[in-house]
Amino acid sequence: MSSEGIPDEWYFITPPQNVSWSKDSNSSEIDTYGTNNPYLSYGTTKLRKLTLGGAMIEGFSDGKNIEGNILDLEACMRMVLEEETGYTSPYCWKVFAGDKCYGTYIITGVSVNEQMRDMSGLATRATVDVSLTQVPSYQVSSGIDITAQVIQGSGDEKYADQVDKLNGKNDAADQDKKVADANKANGTPSNSGGGDTGGSNTGGASGSGGGGSENLIGNGALGNY
Numbered sequence: 001m002s003s004e005g006i007p008d009e010w011y012f013i014t015p016p017q018n019v020s021w022s023k024d025s026n027s028s029e030i031d032t033y034g035t036n037n038p039y040l041s042y043g044t045t046k047l048r049k050l051t052l053g054g055a056m057i058e059g060f061s062d063g064k065n066i067e068g069n070i071l072d073l074e075a076c077m078r079m080v081l082e083e084e085t086g087y088t089s090p091y092c093w094k095v096f097a098g099d100k101c102y103g104t105y106i107i108t109g110v111s112v113n114e115q116m117r118d119m120s121g122l123a124t125r126a127t128v129d130v131s132l133t134q135v136p137s138y139q140v141s142s143g144i145d146i147t148a149q150v151i152q153g154s155g156d157e158k159y160a161d162q163v164d165k166l167n168g169k170n171d172a173a174d175q176d177k178k179v180a181d182a183n184k185a186n187g188t189p190s191n192s193g194g195g196d197t198g199g200s201n202t203g204g205a206s207g208s209g210g211g212g213s214e215n216l217i218g219n220g221a222l223g224n225y
Contacts, residue, residue, distance in 0.1 A: 005075055006076060006091060007072045007075065007076065010072060010076060012055040012057070013056060013057060013058045014056040014058070015055070016052040016053055016054055016055040017054030018051075018053040018054060019050075019051070019052055019097065020050075020051050021048050021049060021051065022049045023046065023047070023048045024046045024049075025042060025043075025044065025045050026042075026043040026044035026045075026046060027041060027042040028040075028041050048133075048134040050095065050103075050105060050132040050133075050134070051130070051131050051132070052095070052129065052130040052132075053129045054127050054129065055128050055129075056126070057069050057126045057127070058125055059123075059124045059125065060116050065123060065124050066123050066124060066126060067122050070112055070123065070126065070128070073110055073130070074110055076093065077108075078090065078091075090106050090107075091106075092106055092135050092140050093105055093107065095132065104134065104135050105132035105133060105134050106132065106135055108131045108132060108133050109129075109131035110129070110130055110131075111128065111129040111130075111131075112126055112127075113126060113128070113129075114126045115127065
C-alpha cells in the first residue's frame, strides 16, 4: 500500500466473466451535393477502451467482508499530488491476464454489484465491472509535466559572427530611419540607403520521464499535456 492509500497492485479472486475492448477513430463523411462518392475525413485514431466485466470479489466463503477490497479498487482512481513539484495526476495501470498484458491504462469507472451481505450490512460477495482507457506511452511519466518546464533559447557559436553582422545592419538601418524621420519632421530633405535585415532565433526544450512500477493491475503517473 502506497503512502497515499493507493494499492501497488490489485488482483481479482476469479477471472472476469468477459473482457472486451474497442478502438475507434475520429472519421466523418463530408456531405457534398451531387456526388455518389462523398469525401471521407479521417482525423484521429483513438485510444483503446477496455472493459473487465463480471469479476467476482469473494469473502463469504471465509466469513469475511470485502468492503476494503472495493475501497482499494476505487482508490486506484485517486488523483495524487506531488508536494515537491505541485504536480497532480492519476496513476496509470498495466492490466494483466496471466502472462498477457493488455497495455497501460487509467481507470475511468468502477461499477459494483453487491450480491451478499452480512448481518451488519457489509458486502461479503460482489461482482465488479472496471472501465479503462489506454494511455499513450509518452504521457506515462515520473510525475514531471514537461510542458511546465522553462523553454530556454541558445545561440550556436558557429553562426555568432553572422548574427552579429545582421544585428549591426539592423542597428544601422534603424539609425538611418530615425535620421530620416527627424529630417522629415524638420522639413530637411534626405536620402538614405537601405540594407538587408535578418535575424536568427534558436530554442529547444527537453523533458524526461519514466513509468513507475506498473502492475491491476502497478502504477505510474499520467502527465497533463
